Amino acid sequence: MITLSSDFGSPYPAAMKGVLLQHTDARLVDISHDFPRQDVRATAFWLQELLPYFPPAVHLVVVDPGVGTDRGAVVVRADEHVLVGPDNGILLPAARRLAEDIAVFAVKFEQGDPTEADPTTSAWPPEPDSQTFHGRDLFAPTAAHVHDAGHETFQTDDGFERTDEFAEVTFPEPTITDDGAVGEVLTIDSFGNVITNVPGEVLAGRFGDHVQANGISATVRHSYAAVDGGHRVVTVGSHGNVELAVNRGRGDKAFSIGVGDRIRFKW
Amino acid sequence: MITLSSDFGSPYPAAMKGVLLQHTDARLVDISHDFPRQDVRATAFWLQELLPYFPPAVHLVVVDPGVGTDRGAVVVRADEHVLVGPDNGILLPAARRLAEDIAVFAVKFEQGDPTEADPTTSAWPPEPDSQTFHGRDLFAPTAAHVHDAGHETFQTDDGFERTDEFAEVTFPEPTITDDGAVGEVLTIDSFGNVITNVPGEVLAGRFGDHVQANGISATVRHSYAAVDGGHRVVTVGSHGNVELAVNRGRGDKAFSIGVGDRIRFKW
Amino acid sequence: MITLSSDFGSPYPAAMKGVLLQHTDARLVDISHDFPRQDVRATAFWLQELLPYFPPAVHLVVVDPGVGTDRGAVVVRADEHVLVGPDNGILLPAARRLAEDIAVFAVKFEQGDPTEADPTTSAWPPEPDSQTFHGRDLFAPTAAHVHDAGHETFQTDDGFERTDEFAEVTFPEPTITDDGAVGEVLTIDSFGNVITNVPGEVLAGRFGDHVQANGISATVRHSYAAVDGGHRVVTVGSHGNVELAVNRGRGDKAFSIGVGDRIRFKW
Numbered sequence: 067m068i069t070l071s072s073d074f075g076s077p078y079p080a081a082m083k084g085v086l087l088q089h090t091d092a093r094l095v096d097i098s099h100d101f102p103r104q105d106v107r108a109t110a111f112w113l114q115e116l117l118p119y120f121p122p123a124v125h126l127v128v129v130d131p132g133v134g135t136d137r138g139a140v141v142v143r144a145d146e147h148v149l150v151g152p153d154n155g156i157l158l159p160a161a162r163r164l165a166e167d168i169a170v171f172a173v174k175f176e177q178g179d180p181t182e183a184d185p186t187t188s189a190w191p192p193e194p195d196s197q198t199f200h201g202r203d204l205f206a207p208t209a210a211h212v213h214d215a216g217h218e219t220f221q222t223d224d225g226f227e228r229t230d231e232f233a234e235v236t237f238p239e240p241t242i243t244d245d246g247a248v249g250e251v252l253t254i255d256s257f258g259n260v261i262t263n264v265p266g267e268v269l270a271g272r273f274g275d276h277v278q279a280n281g282i283s284a285t286v287r288h289s290y291a292a293v294d295g296g297h298r299v300v301t302v303g304s305h306g307n308v309e310l311a312v313n314r315g316r317g318d319k320a321f322s323i324g325v326g327d328r329i330r331f332k333w
Numbered sequence: 334m335i336t337l338s339s340d341f342g343s344p345y346p347a348a349m350k351g352v353l354l355q356h357t358d359a360r361l362v363d364i365s366h367d368f369p370r371q372d373v374r375a376t377a378f379w380l381q382e383l384l385p386y387f388p389p390a391v392h393l394v395v396v397d398p399g400v401g402t403d404r405g406a407v408v409v410r411a412d413e414h415v416l417v418g419p420d421n422g423i424l425l426p427a428a429r430r431l432a433e434d435i436a437v438f439a440v441k442f443e444q445g446d447p448t449e450a451d452p453t454t455s456a457w458p459p460e461p462d463s464q465t466f467h468g469r470d471l472f473a474p475t476a477a478h479v480h481d482a483g484h485e486t487f488q489t490d491d492g493f494e495r496t497d498e499f500a501e502v503t504f505p506e507p508t509i510t511d512d513g514a515v516g517e518v519l520t521i522d523s524f525g526n527v528i529t530n531v532p533g534e535v536l537a538g539r540f541g542d543h544v545q546a547n548g549i550s551a552t553v554r555h556s557y558a559a560v561d562g563g564h565r566v567v568t569v570g571s572h573g574n575v576e577l578a579v580n581r582g583r584g585d586k587a588f589s590i591g592v593g594d595r596i597r598f599k600w
Numbered sequence: 601m602i603t604l605s606s607d608f609g610s611p612y613p614a615a616m617k618g619v620l621l622q623h624t625d626a627r628l629v630d631i632s633h634d635f636p637r638q639d640v641r642a643t644a645f646w647l648q649e650l651l652p653y654f655p656p657a658v659h660l661v662v663v664d665p666g667v668g669t670d671r672g673a674v675v676v677r678a679d680e681h682v683l684v685g686p687d688n689g690i691l692l693p694a695a696r697r698l699a700e701d702i703a704v705f706a707v708k709f710e711q712g713d714p715t716e717a718d719p720t721t722s723a724w725p726p727e728p729d730s731q732t733f734h735g736r737d738l739f740a741p742t743a744a745h746v747h748d749a750g751h752e753t754f755q756t757d758d759g760f761e762r763t764d765e766f767a768e769v770t771f772p773e774p775t776i777t778d779d780g781a782v783g784e785v786l787t788i789d790s791f792g793n794v795i796t797n798v799p800g801e802v803l804a805g806r807f808g809d810h811v812q813a814n815g816i817s818a819t820v821r822h823s824y825a826a827v828d829g830g831h832r833v834v835t836v837g838s839h840g841n842v843e844l845a846v847n848r849g850r851g852d853k854a855f856s857i858g859v860g861d862r863i864r865f866k867w
Binding site for chain 1: 345346350351352354355361370371398400401449450452453464465
Binding site for chain 3: 074075076077078079080081083084085087088094103104131132133134135180181182183185186196197198199202203
């Protein structure tokens with residue numbers, strides 16, 4: 067099984083699928099191609115939350131604002147999962163959630179010429195013609211190769227190099243006190259629910275209470291529909307973090323807050 | 334085969350797919366994850382029109398504004414099809430279209446704690462940790478279980494209870510007279526075509542005529558392109574109902590009409 | 601393998617998938633259902649660029665503003681690929697890219713009555729009930745039939761007729777001179793990158809230079825991120841054509857240009 071994740075929208079994911087299907091019979095599963103555009107940290111968060119629900123697979127991930135520069139390509143082994151993507155840190159939080167011990171390998175490749183792009187080049191070793199679409203020309207061939215060759219392939223003579231130098235994405239740490247918490251908005255989902263980095267445990271014993279979120283009052287409840295339509299609610303989202311929401315409305319609007327903003331809770 | 338329908342947009346459907354793939358090798362087919370958000374009636378209409386085109390399958394449906402409240406979970410058997418979703422009526426119109434006799438079963442489950450969400454819990458019996466994402470934690474495990482265990486599983490000792498008490502969604506009845514019809518807008522498709530509850534048969538013998546739709550004149554034709562670009566047309570849509578459209582434009586704008594609005598035709 | 605391409609958005613593609621799955625066990629792969637709406641030429645360009653990355657398959661394509669008029673349905677054989685869609689020219693550029701010699705066949709069908717739509721009609725010969733959704737009622741059954749019956753089926757007595765009369769889509773030819781080039785915008789991708797019909801070879805030897813694009817200065821570079829965020833760049837896209845872009849921004853806005861507009865480069 068190969069999963070696909072990107073910020074490509076449409077139709078570029080199809081080119082990756084075509085390349086994969088040229089080289090492997092693996093089952094393909096779209097995670098999403100609408101991850102927050104060029105937002106490596108938010109996508110890393112989503113992958114950390116989503117990939118653990120999958121059975122062992124090769125996970126192809128392309129949110130890659132640095133495509134065509136000298137940023138590298140990495141493959142990360144995490145137990146029976148393998149993650150493939152740019153060396154911008156996007157794979158690491160998910161990999162560490164999937165396994166206690168991970169191993170990172172650099173992929174060796176040489177840049178080709180985009181005016182000579184050839185749809186039927188071999189999967190391995192990768193020879194990216196384009197400098198603007200490594201999803202198609204580098205990461206998809208790598209994912210197909212890794213899928214079919216298996217875990218034992220990560221050897222230097224096969225185009226991989228074990229490395230301890232790779233980019234990392236980290237999430238900010240919340241500050242939790244007796245009378246509140248200070249955190250940050252990690253991402254906003256398509257419903258407008260505001261997902262923070264504050265762990266849901268801080269709400270234990272406060273369900274039914276009113277709390278202040280950036281000075282705005284809201285009720286702590288277990289579900290969106292526990293408040294009337296249009297009303298603000300503070301809850302624990304499906305990822306276990308504190309979420310700001312509005313029943314049948316958008317939390318981001320009602321709390322006037324966006325990705326990267328600070329959020330201060332007072333109990 | 335398991336089909337997936339929701340109003341989740343992206344990326345929450347991936348969590349449901351991961352859970353399904355953990356527990357079953359079934360083929361997965363996305364119906365849509367962009368059904369009208371939290372609009373149970375409109376989605377019920379679309380499912381009624383779409384699911385009969387599918388071969389026998391388990392249909393997982395999650396448009397669920399009441400998630401985390403005391404609304405139940407149901408499984409509906411309709412001939413060789415099985416529908417799984419919240420007990421808000423969304424499954425019933427499709428089920429009745431799929432089979433003359435249907436059987437509804439309540440799913441027995443106990444609510445867990447969202448701060449202890451575990452991606453690798455067993456499929457059955459379902460133990461939803463989150464109260465905000467039963468698609469992942471309750472309905473997907475149920476669909477996987479039903480798919481692999483088969484029709485004979487709907488027994489009380491296996492977590493199901495046959496029931497005659499369940500929510501229903503009904504569509505308003507149009508009024509048809511000799512000189513016109515009065516109906517309601519059920520939904521608007523992504524082209525802007527306005528889909529009403531008025532059966533297409535009322536247009537028999539009127540093709541080529543001008544009619545009034547809420548006082549606005551339009552031609553009755555068999556196809557959008559039978560009128561010039563930008564012109565209004567009244568036609569029979571692919572679901573058999575009367576549709577208001579504009580060739581290469583949006584009917585909803587040209588007729589200034591939205592979901593739930595009344596539509597009065599005069600011949 | 602059957603691929604699906606359309607401008608349907610959601611949820612109409614599901615009806616095509618249901619029909620396909622009723623009649624074949626083929627693997628289904630979505631190319632995109634968000635091709636530029638009713639833009640036959642832009643979709644033809646995308647298919648020409650995308651389909652060569654796929655292994656041999658049946659490619660079902662429905663961007664069909666003339667649905668329900670007297671436009672025909674065609675099947676195009678291109679080596680081991682088969683393309684199925686409306687006779688509006690959309691298939692031809694991709695087919696000619698896939699094979700040197702192509703063969704075009706007209707599909708014979710009779711129009712049915714949309715008020716008698718029957719989800720379980722046989723795949724072949726096609727009997728489209730609706731006049732507004734031939735994707736479901738004509739092209740999907742044809743694709744399923746062609747997939748399962750194979751290449752040897754294109755015979756007159758099986759509902760096909762070899763033809764030399766069919767619609768074509770052509771792309772405008774750019775004019776290239778010593779001191780510049782004049783071309784046209786073919787499409788704009790979801791990142792806002794402006795894709796022209798000017799071949800990337802014209803930029804050879806100019807990387808690092810400043811050029812004028814419709815009088816606006818920009819740097820020629822191999823990748824988006826080779827310029828600072830928010831800065832304009834002229835590059836060779838993954839299709840090999842000249843592209844106007846902005847690093848971490850939208851090229852269409854920064855160059856004030858849209859589909860079909862003329863673009864004049866001066867070196």
